[in-house]
Amino acid sequence: MSLLKYESQIREPLIGGDKTYHQITEDIIKPIEMKPSRLWYIGFFISLGLLLFGAYSVYREVTYGIGQWNLNKTIGWGWDITNFVWWVGIGHAGTLISAILLLFRQGWRTGVNRAAEAMTIFAVMCAGQFPIWHMGRVWMAFFVLPYPNSRGPLWVNFNSPLLWDVFAISTYFTVSLLFWYSGLIPDLATVRDRAKTKLRKLLYGVASFGWTGSTKHWQRHESLSLVLAGLSTPLVLSVHTIVSFDFATSVIPGWHTTIFPPYFVAGAVFSGFAMVQTLLIVVRKVMGLQDYITLGHIEAMNKIIVLTGSIVGCAYLTELFIAWYGQNPYEWYAFSQNRANLFSPYGWSYWLMMFCNVVSPQLFWSSKLRRNITVTFFMSIIVNIGMWYERFVIIVTSIYRDFLPSSWSTYYSPTIWEIGFYLGTFGLFFTCFFLFAKYFPVVAVAEVKSILKTTGENYKAKMTDTDKMDAEKFYIEEVEHAH
Amino acid sequence: MAGGIKKFVVGSFDDEAVLFPAVKNVRKAGYKIHDVYTPFPIHGLDHAMGLRETSLHTAGFIFAATGTTTALSCISWIFTKDWPLNIGGKPNFALPAWIPITFELTVLFSAVGMVLTFCYLCQLSPFIKKHHFHARATDDLFVMAIECTDKTDDAELQSFLEKAGAKEINIQVAETGWWIGRYDKEQKLYREEKGY
Numbered sequence: 001m002s003l004l005k006y007e008s009q010i011r012e013p014l015i016g017g018d019k020t021y022h023q024i025t026e027d028i029i030k031p032i033e034m035k036p037s038r039l040w041y042i043g044f045f046i047s048l049g050l051l052l053f054g055a056y057s058v059y060r061e062v063t064y065g066i067g068q069w070n071l072n073k074t075i076g077w078g079w080d081i082t083n084f085v086w087w088v089g090i091g092h093a094g095t096l097i098s099a100i101l102l103l104f105r106q107g108w109r110t111g112v113n114r115a116a117e118a119m120t121i122f123a124v125m126c127a128g129q130f131p132i133w134h135m136g137r138v139w140m141a142f143f144v145l146p147y148p149n150s151r152g153p154l155w156v157n158f159n160s161p162l163l164w165d166v167f168a169i170s171t172y173f174t175v176s177l178l179f180w181y182s183g184l185i186p187d188l189a190t191v192r193d194r195a196k197t198k199l200r201k202l203l204y205g206v207a208s209f210g211w212t213g214s215t216k217h218w219q220r221h222e223s224l225s226l227v228l229a230g231l232s233t234p235l236v237l238s239v240h241t242i243v244s245f246d247f248a249t250s251v252i253p254g255w256h257t258t259i260f261p262p263y264f265v266a267g268a269v270f271s272g273f274a275m276v277q278t279l280l281i282v283v284r285k286v287m288g289l290q291d292y293i294t295l296g297h298i299e300a301m302n303k304i305i306v307l308t309g310s311i312v313g314c315a316y317l318t319e320l321f322i323a324w325y326g327q328n329p330y331e332w333y334a335f336s337q338n339r340a341n342l343f344s345p346y347g348w349s350y351w352l353m354m355f356c357n358v359v360s361p362q363l364f365w366s367s368k369l370r371r372n373i374t375v376t377f378f379m380s381i382i383v384n385i386g387m388w389y390e391r392f393v394i395i396v397t398s399i400y401r402d403f404l405p406s407s408w409s410t411y412y413s414p415t416i417w418e419i420g421f422y423l424g425t426f427g428l429f430f431t432c433f434f435l436f437a438k439y440f441p442v443v444a445v446a447e448v449k450s451i452l453k454t455t456g457e458n459y460k461a462k463m464t465d466t467d468k469m470d471a472e473k474f475y476i477e478e479v480e481h482a483h
Numbered sequence: 484m485a486g487g488i489k490k491f492v493v494g495s496f497d498d499e500a501v502l503f504p505a506v507k508n509v510r511k512a513g514y515k516i517h518d519v520y521t522p523f524p525i526h527g528l529d530h531a532m533g534l535r536e537t538s539l540h541t542a543g544f545i546f547a548a549t550g551t552t553t554a555l556s557c558i559s560w561i562f563t564k565d566w567p568l569n570i571g572g573k574p575n576f577a578l579p580a581w582i583p584i585t586f587e588l589t590v591l592f593s594a595v596g597m598v599l600t601f602c603y604l605c606q607l608s609p610f611i612k613k614h615h616f617h618a619r620a621t622d623d624l625f626v627m628a629i630e631c632t633d634k635t636d637d638a639e640l641q642s643f644l645e646k647a648g649a650k651e652i653n654i655q656v657a658e659t660g661w662w663i664g665r666y667d668k669e670q671k672l673y674r675e676e677k678g679y
Contacts, residue, residue, distance in 0.1 A: 021522060021623035146557075152566060158558045159570055164583040171587040175594040182598055185607065190522070190621040198667040205666025209607035213620050216534055217605045218524040223539045224601045231543075231590050242583050446523040 013457035014108055016291035021449050024292075028443045029191055031287050033200075036438055039286065047430035054424005057417040058133055066136050069418035074409040075400055079418045080130045082391040086271070087127035087425065088169065088243055089264075089387060092236055093272025094120025095176055098183075099232035102225065107455055108300050110447040111292045114187075115283060116276045117180040118440070122432040123275070124173045126425035131165070133421070161245035168242040175235060179228045182221070185211050187441045240268040247394065254334035254398030257322065263315035270308035270357070271387035273301050277380035279433065281373055283442060292443045295371050302370040305383065309361035312390075316358060330403075338397040345411055346397045349389050356386020488658050490631040491517060492640045493616045494649030495624045499525050502625045505647035506531045509629060514640065517628040517659070520620035539604070543597040550592025554585040612664030614657040624651075 015024075036044075061068045071078050094116040101109040132141055144166045146156045156163050189211035192204035211217070244264035247255035277298065284293040323335040339350040360382050369375050400409040436442070453459045496502040502519070506528070509516060516532055558581050562568065567575045602608060620626040627649070629640060641652050 025522075025622045146561070155561045155566055155568075157568065157570065158562060158584060159573070159577050159580040161583075164587075167584045167587040171591040174591060178594055178598045182601070186523075186621065192666055193615070193618045193621045195666075201667035202665055205612070206609045209602065209609060210611035210613045210661060211607060211621070212518075212613050212615060213520040213522060213626075214605075215519045215521065215525075215528050215532055216537075217607075218521065219529045219534060220537045220539050220601055220605060222524050223537045224597060227540050227543045227597060228594060231547075231594055234586070235590050238583065238586060245583070449523040450525075 011455070012294075012296045013460050014111060014294065014296060014455040015448065015452055016294055016457050018458045019291065019452060019456055021452065024449055024452065025190060025194070025445060027289070027291065028441050028445050028448075029194060031437075032191060032439060032441065033194070033196075037286075040434065040438065044431065044434040047427050047434060050423050050427025051431050052424075052427070053420050054422075054427050057420030057424055058129075060417045061133060061421065062138060066134070068415060069421075070412060070415050072409060072412075074402055074407050075396060075412045077395050077399065078412060079392075079414045079422060080134045082388065082395050083422050083425065084127050084130035084134075085243055085264075085391040085395075086388050087123050087130070087429075089240065089268035089271045089391075090275045090384075091120045091123035091127060091172070091176075091272065092240060092265075092268035093276045094118070094123075095172075095179070095232050095236045096269055096272065097276070098179060099229040099236065102229040103233060106300075107451050108297050110444055110451055111294070111297050112276065112280060112301070112443075113447070114180075114183065114440075114444040115280060115436075115442045116272075117176065117183070118433065118436045118442075119276060119279060120176050120272075121173065121180060122429045122436075123272075124169065124176065125432070126429050128169060128173070129421075129425055129428070161242065161249050164242045165246060168239045172235060172239045175228070175232055179225075179232060182224060182228070183444060183447075184440065185209055186213065186221070187445045189213070190445055191441065237265055240264045247398075252398050253328070253330040254338070254394065256331070257319050259315055259319055259322070263312065263319070266308045266311035266315065267357075267387060267390060270305060270312055270361075271384055273305050273308070274380040274383035274387070277301055277305075277376055278384070281377045281380070283437060287437070287442065289443060292448060295373075298373065298376055299367070299370045302364045302376060302379075305379075306361050306364035306370075309357060309364075309383070313358035316354065334398055334401075338401055339393060346393070346400070350393050350397065353386050353389040353393050356382050357390060360386070487660075488656060489517075491616070491628045491655050491657055492631060492635075492637060492644065493653055493655050494627045494629070494644035494647070495617050495619070495651040496627065496648060497624060497650050498648075499528075499625055501648035502627070503528070503531055505627065505644070505649070508647055509627070509643070512643065514635070514643075515630045515632070517630045520616060520626040520628070522621050522623060522625075525625075539597060539601060542600045543593050546596030546600075547589050547593035549596070550589040551585055553592065554588035555581065558584065606661045610663055610665065611661045612666060613661045614659065616655060616657070617651075628655075 017023075019027075057068075069078060069080065071080075094113070097109050097116045098113040101113075132138060135141055144156060144163065146158075185208055188204050188208035192201065192208045195201040195204055241261040241264065244260035248257060248260040250256060280293050281298070284290050320335055320340065323331045326332075337344055338346065341347045342351055360379060363369050363375070363379065396412060400412060402408070494505075496505060499521070502525075506516065506519065510533065519528060519532060521528070559576060562577070563575045570577075606613075616628050617624055617626040627644075629644075631637065631640075631654075637654060641654075644652050
């Protein structure tokens with residue numbers, strides 16, 4: 001009996017099967033209450049192993065310095081900043097789903113937002129590792145914070161994009177965390193009220209903040225979500241814009257382009273959705289959540305992938321055209337020789353990026369392929385590889401031949417410790433994700449319940465014309481009441 | 484802390500479509516609804532119960548404005564008064580370059596402030612315990628708690644709720660408000676524990 005009863009009959013249901021409110025609770029919270037499967041343990045310990053390897057790689061770097069990675073004077077940013085931008089980009093899908101799609105009233109976000117937001121938080125945690133450890137003398141990391149100090153006081157440079165990054169990433173992390181957790185509180189209360197063991201009652205009791213489900217609290221919760229969504233929407237756009245400023249405000253040919261902010265944001269959403277697909281296709285299968293994360297959800301995300309992939313492709317061509325049209329010999333050299341020339345040292349990475357990001361997502365114009373889970377899964381991995389190469393191309397091909405040909409780098413390839421650090425962030429990401437999937441509801445229980453009667457398969461089938469008339473009458477009454 | 488011990492008639496509904504008219508009828512009959520506990524937000528229920536709009540968003544705006552002012556005043560004081568740095572001969576008062584940080588702090592202050600205000604208004608925090616009228620209020624039941632006064636005829640109210648479509652009806656003596664406690668421990672009412 002809500003306004004959303006106007007959901008069109010043509011739209012496919014967002015919740016499959018014959019569900020009741022209680023059945024939704026059962027389906028989503030059951031996995032939390034059961035012992036984890038063997039598969040979970042295997043996955044968890046592999047992730048933990050990777051994390052430990054990453055920790056050792058970082059230890060090497062801290063002890064022996066940045067030289068442990070193959071960075072040199074010419075290539076000062078290599079895999080580390082590539083990985084940083086890659087992870088931050090991945091961290092954009094969660095907030096996009098939960099904030100922008102909330103403002104656009106997209107019902108399908110309820111099935112995937114919780115997991116996507118969790119993914120966002122973990123991805124930003126991984127991203128943050130790279131600039132921090134790249135500092136070299138990490139014990140000086142607090143120098144990036146503006147506070148009255150005994151060094152002058154020597155303040156940070158507020159005009160520098162690198163400092164903007166510090167503010168952008170930390171704000172993004174904090175706000176995403178608050179948004180995610182405030183949405184979790186009612187669901188954790190559901191887990192608490194079902195808890196049988198003492199430990200579970202204690203832990204979920206603490207975590208759910210004494211939530212009761214009072215109408216007044218829900219009213220404030222709704223207001224909070226809406227305003228946080230409104231705040232997060234420009235925040236999502238600002239974060240990758242500011243990351244792109246790290247490059248765009250420099251004078252390096254290949255970086256110095258005004259198209260970067262929108263191009264980076266589109267790329268971030270593109271890679272973020274690819275990662276959401278990778279994770280959720282596995283999660284829905286392993287945890288049996290096919291009724292909540294339906295083919296319709298996967299198709300909707302694939303539509304966003306083809307849209308943002310095409311925007312990214314358009315941006316690649318635009319910057320290539322402008323490099324030629326701008327008639328700056330350095331700029332044109334960076335594009336025509338360092339990148340687009342297949343036979344230059346890194347030409348292969350440019351064309352790999354072009355193939356993965358521009359050509360391959362075009363398959364998703366076909367609705368049959370959009371709804372094919374195997375194709376989607378492979379495509380999501382291809383897109384993530386492509387987006388990693390995009391950052392690699394932008395960073396390395398722009399700096400490996402600098403203004404002084406005598407310092408042109410010989411071929412740069414990473415060391416095992418540089419790769420180990422990257423693998424370590426995968427370890428961190430998946431360790432967190434495995435813990436999340438085990439101890440938290442991976443689908444937003446309360447939000448899914450709120451759309452059950454409008455988009456549930458069983459309710460949609462039963463809905464008659466009288467029901468719709470009732471809904472209309474109710475709507476008019478409610479509007480009258482509100483005024 | 485303790486909101487006082489009161490007697491409640493509690494009716495649990497299993498369908499929000501039944502709950503809506505019930506709320507209206509209960510209010511029309513002159514009973515005082517203490518609260519309705521629902522597993523998910525039900526749009527329009529706050530209006531039906533006669534609750535006023537929340538002004539949480541106004542708090543959000545005030546926090547946002549605080550963030551903007553903090554950022555702008557701090558940065559301009561630091562870069563023009565406290566320690567003017569010569570950065571490539573550019574002006575010390577470089578407003579356009581401060582927009583990103585100003586924006587981020589606006590969002591940060593607003594988000595953090597609003598969440599804290601939300602927790603304060605709803606009295607949410609770890610180790611806070613409240614009385615739950617029904618354990619399934621966070622699962623699939625819509626639980627209406629009606630406060631009893633001296634004049635209330637319990638039996639009449641119970642049959643009234645039954646007619647309105649409530650599935651489970653009972654009478655509970657409960658302490659409203661919140662107290663410090665843990666959900667793994669049975670806890671006596673605050674007043675019972677203190678012995679008054």
